[in-house]
Every structure is written in structure tokens, then in C-alpha cells.
Amino acid sequence: MILASKSPRRKEILEEFGFKFKVEAKETLEKSEKEDPKDFVMEIALEKAMAVAEENYEEWIIAADTVVVHNNKILGKPKNEEEARAVLKSLSSHSHEVYTGVAIVNKQKNMNITFTELTKVYFKNISDQEINWYVETKEPLDKAGSYGIQGKGSVLIEKIEGDFYNVMGFPISKFYEEMKKIGFKLKEIDKY
Numbered sequence: 721m722i723l724a725s726k727s728p729r730r731k732e733i734l735e736e737f738g739f740k741f742k743v744e745a746k747e748t749l750e751k752s753e754k755e756d757p758k759d760f761v762m763e764i765a766l767e768k769a770m771a772v773a774e775e776n777y778e779e780w781i782i783a784a785d786t787v788v789v790h791n792n793k794i795l796g797k798p799k800n801e802e803e804a805r806a807v808l809k810s811l812s813s814h815s816h817e818v819y820t821g822v823a824i825v826n827k828q829k830n831m832n833i834t835f836t837e838l839t840k841v842y843f844k845n846i847s848d849q850e851i852n853w854y855v856e857t858k859e860p861l862d863k864a865g866s867y868g869i870q871g872k873g874s875v876l877i878e879k880i881e882g883d884f885y886n887v888m889g890f891p892i893s894k895f896y897e898e899m900k901k902i903g904f905k906l907k908e909i910d911k912y
Contacts, residue, residue: 721739731743737896761785762835765823768785778826779826786820786886788817808851811867812851820837840881854872869884
């Protein structure tokens with residue numbers, strides 16, 4: 721199995737649950753004309769998976785893409801600290817959606833499975849002082865929506881509805897269910 725992602729969070733999540741894989745990501749455009757966030761993330765995830773599958777015909781390729789959607793607008797990674805501050809200010813006291821698209825591809829078996837997961841996240845009312853502190857940590861600068869739920873950004877969150885791991889970038893529960901459908905088993909579970 722190959723994880724077609726450079727995301728350390730996706731790698732950690734899969735390792736935590738006992739999946740064995742190597743990491744091999746290819747540069748892709750990561751652009752889509754799709755306006756529906758579900759279609760957008762599925763298309764990008766599939767693009768990432770297919771780029772790696774071209775040179776790994778017999779392997780199972782896993783890829784994912786995550787976006788934050790607020791007021792019907794997809795929020796990517798901020799370009800700079802000012803943009804991160806503006807995004808965090810807009811999220812304050814509001815809810816938003818996190819969509820992750822996952823693609824599971826095996827060219828030899830002619831298998832192509834895609835799905836999305838949605839989690840709703842509610843932000844606390846955060847002050848300018850809290851926003852400035854958080855941006856100074858540099859944590860928001862490489863994350864869609866300008867925050868990471870698993871790090872210091874967790875103090876900004878009031879509650880979530882849905883899969884916590886989805887907000888981190890990989891919906892492990894739904895992924896596990898899809899892998900069971902195609903015959904994968906986790907050794908840790910299988911021995912019981």
C-alpha cells in the first residue's frame with residue numbers, strides 16, 4: 721500500500737491504526753472546477769492517487785484532500801499571516817464544514833473507490849489577542865482553514881459534529897469500513 725500524501729498527520733493516523741504502507745507523493749495541480757466541496761475534494765484526491773498509480777500498477781494507492789468550507793467558500797491554506805488572521809476572525813463564533821475526499825486506487829485490479837466525509841466544527845468567540853497568539857505559533861500557516869484541531873488550535877474549538885480524524889485530514893473510521901469491503905484486515909483486530 722502507498723500513501724500518496726506528504727501530510728504528516730495522515731501518515732500518523734494510518735500508522736496509529738496499524739496500516740502498513742510507504743509514502744510516495746507526486747506533485748499535482750490540485751485544481752478543480754467543481755464548486756461542490758464534496759466533488760472538489762474527491763477530484764483532487766483521485767488526481768493525487770492516479771499520479772502515483774501510474775508508476776505503481778500493482779499497488780493499492782491511498783490519497784486524500786481536505787478543505788474547510790465557511791459561508792459556501794472553500795478555505796485553503798493561508799498565503800501568509802495576515803490571511804490566517806482574517807480567516808480565523810471570520811470563523812470566530814461560527815460553524816463551518818470540513819470535507820475530506822479519499823481515493824483508493826489499484827490499477828491492476830481496475831479498482832477506483834472514492835468517498836467523502838463531512839464534519840461540522842463550531843468555533844468559540846475568539847479575541848484578536850487569541851488570534852494573534854495562535855498565528856504567532858505558525859501552526860495555522862500550513863493548514864486548510866488556518867487551524868489544526870489536533871494542536872494548539874484545539875483551544876479555539878467549542879465542539880464538533882462528526883469524525884475528529886476527518887478534521888485532522890483523514891477520516892479513519894470510514895476508510896477502515898471501505899478497506900474491509902475490499903478484503904483488507906488489520907492484524908491487531910483479526911487476531912481476536
